[in-house]
Amino acid sequence: MPGGTTAQPAEDPQTPAPEYADLVRETTLLNPEPGEPGVAESSLGGELLWPAAEPWPYCAQDDHWTYGTDLRNHTPIVPGEVPMVPVLQLYARDVPGLEFPAGKDVLQLLWCALTHEQDPGPVMPRLYWRNEAEVLAGGVLSPHPEATEGQYDEDNMPTPSTLSPATAQDHPSGFDLPEGMRGSGLPGPRPAADGFEWLPDAHVVATKVGGWPAWTQPAQWPDCDAGHRMEHLLTLTGDIQLGDCGGVYFFLCRACPGLPWDWRFDCH
Numbered sequence: 001m002p003g004g005t006t007a008q009p010a011e012d013p014q015t016p017a018p019e020y021a022d023l024v025r026e027t028t029l030l031n032p033e034p035g036e037p038g039v040a041e042s043s044l045g046g047e048l049l050w051p052a053a054e055p056w057p058y059c060a061q062d063d064h065w066t067y068g069t070d071l072r073n074h075t076p077i078v079p080g081e082v083p084m085v086p087v088l089q090l091y092a093r094d095v096p097g098l099e100f101p102a103g104k105d106v107l108q109l110l111w112c113a114l115t116h117e118q119d120p121g122p123v124m125p126r127l128y129w130r131n132e133a134e135v136l137a138g139g140v141l142s143p144h145p146e147a148t149e150g151q152y153d154e155d156n157m158p159t160p161s162t163l164s165p166a167t168a169q170d171h172p173s174g175f176d177l178p179e180g181m182r183g184s185g186l187p188g189p190r191p192a193a194d195g196f197e198w199l200p201d202a203h204v205v206a207t208k209v210g211g212w213p214a215w216t217q218p219a220q221w222p223d224c225d226a227g228h229r230m231e232h233l234l235t236l237t238g239d240i241q242l243g244d245c246g247g248v249y250f251f252l253c254r255a256c257p258g259l260p261w262d263w264r265f266d267c268h
C-alpha cells in the first residue's frame with residue numbers, strides 16, 4: 001500500500017467484499033516430520049493408544065486389492081481380511097483449536113490401505129474419540145496387528161511422523177468462495193490495518209485440522225442424515241501419496257448426537 005494511503009474498496013476491482021473477513025478461519029497445521037512417534041504422542045502413521053480390550057479394526061471388503069511392492073507383479077493380490085493401518089492420532093493437548101466431545105481427549109483415524117474397486121482411494125476409514133486416562137487404566141494393546149506385505153498399497157501408508165502443530169489463518173479455496181466473490185483474483189486478500197493486503201498463500205494446502213478443506217477439485221461438503229451441512233474436521237494431503245488423489249477430507253456434525261462424521265477425497 002503506497003505511502004500509507006487508505007484503501008478505497010469501491011474503486012478497486014481487485015478489492016473483495018468486506019465479508020471476506022468473515023471467511024477467515026483458524027486452522028491447526030500438523031506439520032508432520034518423519035520420525036518414531038510413540039503411543040503417547042500425536043502422530044501421523046504412528047502407534048495408537050488402543051484399548052487392549054477392544055478388537056483392532058479390519059477391512060474385509062472382497063473387492064480390495066494391491067499389486068504389492070514388486071512393480072513387476074501385474075497380478076493383483078486379493079488378500080481378504082486385512083488389519084487397518086493407523087493414519088492419525090491427535091491428543092487434545094496438542095491441538096487446542098480442536099473441540100473434542102465431552103470427556104474425550106484423543107482422536108484416532110485408521111483406514112484400509114488397499115485399493116478398493118468401488119473408490120479410487122483408501123476407503124473404510126474409522127474415526128474414534130477416546131479418553132486417554134480410561135484407555136491407560138484399562139491397558140493398551142501392544143503390539144497391535146499390522147498390515148504386512150501384500151496387505152496394503154504403499155501410496156496409502158502414511159510415513160510414521162511426529163507432529164508440530166501450529167495455528168494459522170486459513171481462507172477458503174476458490175471452490176468455497178461465495179458465488180459473487182469467485183474469480184475475484186485468487187489467491188485471496190486478507191484484511192489489513194490499511195484495507196486489504198494480498199496474501200499469495202492465504203488458502204492453506206496442508207495436512208491440517210479445522211479451517212477450510214484443501215480441495216483440489218470442486219467442493220463436495222457432506223450433509224449428515226438430519227440434513228445439516230457438516231463442518232470440516234481435518235484435511236490430509238501431501239504427506240501421504242494417496243495415488244492420484246489430492247487429499248482426504250473429514251467432516252462432522254456437532255448438532256447431532258453421536259457426532260456423525262463423513263469423508264471425501266478428490267482425485268485427478
Ligand SMILES: [Zn+2]
Nearest residue numbers: 059061064112
Ligand atoms: Zn479394504
Ligand SMILES: [Zn+2]
Nearest residue numbers: 224228253256
Ligand atoms: Zn446433524
